[in-house]
Amino acid sequence: MPSRNELGDRRVIVIDTPPTPNGSLHIGHLAGPFIAADVHARYLRATGRGVLYSSGTDESQTYVLASARKLGIAPEELARRSWTGIRDTLETMGMSVDGFAPYDDGYRATVLRFVQELHAAGKFELRTVRLPYSEKTGEFLVEGLVCGDCPICLSESRGGLCETCGHPNNFDELIGARSTVDPTDRLTTREAEILVLPMEDYRDRLTTYYAEKLPYLRPHMAQLVRELLDRPLPDFAITYPIAWGIEAPFPETPGQVINAWVEGIPAVMYTTDHAARQLGEETEASDELWRTDRDHELVYFIGFDNIWFWGLTHLALIMAHEGRYIVPDAMIVNEFYELENEKFSTSRGHVLYAEELLQEVPRDLVRFYLALANPENQRTNFSRAALDKVAGERLVQPWQRLRARLAEAAGTVGVTTLPVSDRARRHAAIMLERFAACYELEGYSLTRAADLICVQLERLARWAEELDLSCQKLDRTALGDLFLEVRALIACASPILIDLAEAAALADGFDGSLGFETYALSEVKPFALPPLGTTTAQAG
Structure with a gap:
């Protein structure tokens, strides 16, 4: 091919x-x-x-x-x-x-x-x-x-x-x-x-x-x-x-x-x-x-x-x-x-x-689960209980952790711009390359793309929780790097998580860019992550 x-x-x-x-x-x-x-x-x-x-x-x-x-x-x-x-x-x-x-x-x-x-x-x-x-x-x-x-x-x-x-x-x-x-x-x-x-x-x-x-x-x-x-x-x-x-x-x-x-x-x-x-x-x-x-x-x-x-x-x-x-x-x-x-x-x-x-489950969670459990090479199974568990534990919970931590960080630094390091730009490029490998025809795989969303989301959530957000010790470059990589992840996940991507693009500081372009930014603005809906079972 x-x-x-x-x-x-x-x-x-x-x-x-x-x-x-x-x-x-x-x-x-x-x-x-x-x-x-x-x-x-x-x-x-x-x-x-x-x-x-x-x-x-x-x-x-x-x-x-x-x-x-x-x-x-x-x-x-x-x-x-x-x-x-x-x-x-x-x-x-x-x-x-x-x-x-x-x-x-x-x-x-x-x-x-x-x-x-x-x-x-x-x-x-x-x-x-x-x-x-x-x-x-x-x-x-x-x-x-x-x-x-x-x-x-x-x-x-x-x-x-x-x-x-x-x-x-x-x-x-x-x-x-x-x-x-x-x-x-x-x-x-x-x-x-x-x-x-x-x-x-x-x-x-x-x-x-x-x-x-x-x-x-x-x-x-x-x-x-x-x-x-x-x-x-x-x-x-x-x-x-x-x-x-x-x-x-x-x-x-x-x-x-x-x-x-x-x-x-x-x-x-x-x-x-x-x-x-x-x-x-x-x-x-x-x-x-x-x-x-x-x-x-x-x-x-x-x-x-x-x-x-x-x-x-x-x-x-x-x-x-x-x-x-x-x-x-x-x-x-x-x-x-x-x-x-x-x-x-x-x-x-x-x-x-x-x-x-969709009366009980937000559309993005349905799309995520259909991608993760996609019958690419063998028969797979839809289970409502599995959707609730997998989407909740692997997507919704880490997203909520990341969202809360970035909201706290944005409150600390205000609307000022943050510097971005070469390291973050390289990491964003790596994410773009890995997701592109899932979306391009040579290795097309919704399952791997959805799994990659989870892997990168968990990594970024842990990183956010490890940052010291006190004004005296805040590493502004590290925070800028985090916001840049979160932007890159949202762009990479946008073909699957369509409502999340659309909401994020409207956030102040995000500037609406969701393309698979090179992230050659030297600075970023903090932005608020939109919520990711929960199923009725998760909400209960």
């Missing part, structure tokens, strides 16, 4: 895979790609890099249809309500998306243009396949409408992809296929003629791409990519003979729709364009910012269960456009996040929504 120095000042397109609008976002969703993408985007802005961070929803997913049928409401109504709820949740959690795109005519036009160009270039092929079929309803069941056992790992899986092992299961490969809406419905299989993208045609290009990327991928993704490329790559369905989705415009497949997973790349092209327009930019076409002549850097933040689609099929779709579009420079993948040691399950009511948690 090229370093940021090698990449230069290219603008960065940050993609958080669009969530399915079949319900609100819960903490499990937020702990994965969203918090990771948001922290990286905030870091890029703090370093002065140009960034476009966007998201939207993928309404065409059959999961919307399945959920709506279970709830007894129209899928359009569920998607509409969910879109609003997802947008509001992202705002509530402080996710700094530059634009959250609607599912509208512009979205659909972008998808159709993307696939029609490939169809005209002869990239798709007609295949006769066998698909699960409901004799009761007279419809084919695909993706979120069907489940069974994975033919690769034998775990229960939805159609198209196994969340457990990450491998695809195409068409009639599920073992013991059954309906997700009506488990009593006995399924058969029937033939259907659909258009596919022959993935084997892109094997060489995918292999070349990953030969460069594999050393920099997180271990589980690297393992899955090797497994996928060691097997014949299955055809990727472009159309399905179902009624939910965007109508396919191809003469070979009348009455069919575009596979929702095909929409992924044109969808995020559209969200990127929407974000740019929200920032006041004008573009001639919704795919313009993804074109190779714009030379943008592209970063995906995805869950492990999305690797087959975003890491292979979507990449092949980009490659099928023969150099027209950029390919991702990096993919940051997370594992699953559990709730009280069980998998999040909306159907069983085993969920925790952000709005519920």
